[in-house]
Amino acid sequence: MRAVVIGVHLRREDIEPVAEAIPLGELFLSGAAVADDQPLGDRDLVLRVAQMRASLLERATFIAIRYGFAVRSSEEAMAKCAPQIERWRRLLALHRDDVEMTLKVAVASTRPRPERQAFASGADYLRALHEATRAADVDPRFREAASRLGNCRWVHRDGRSLECVLLVARDGVERVRAAGEQLKRDFPEIPFLLSGPWPLEVFADDDHK
């Protein structure tokens, strides 16, 4: 048996009995037990893990681990995560009462996706693809209004949408939802989707500092 890792938590009681608790130094990983011969791309498994992830967040904030990381023991988890533990512990202590919310916004302008055949090397094509994605932007008035909702990071996901990821106190979720409704009234021409709460995803990721 192995476990698909869902997140990193401060306390064992934040995990059990929803998921398996895997000790990781002072912290714990939450995991979903999986048979060795079950593919991680199995539809039912993915849906089960998504449900467990949501249930865990109702209990306490945790750092989300991207789907696909599986371990067979606490020792294996420690070997792979040791360099991160202290930083994770600090993040969890700091954001114990915070969650993320995501405002996915349709971009106002896009750059055409590059043609793969126009590039001699794969590296050049990937670079152009990345630049095209980064060139997408939203209406500056909307960007300013959304940024005022709280501590936020703007993230380029693809060429057609941009995300404003907000770090919100748990008791501030309803306030942000109400602010989202106000944004819909103020900017009826701009399609966007407000979702959450989510665990620490972007705010736990060094790449988005």
Add this chain to the structure above:
Amino acid sequence: MPDQSQDLSLLETLDHLLDRGVVIAGEAVISIGDVDLLYLGLNIVLANVDALIRTTERR
């Protein structure tokens, strides 16, 4: 007929599960550019996601 908001909620939930959070170096999810190879596999399994996206775009 399923509620569209429920479908979008599931889509968003799966998007967060598969494309957000900390990536553990050297693990199963391999990214090239902004494409996860694992995600490509799941597109086949979750064929209704594509259908949902097409439906949404037509509206």
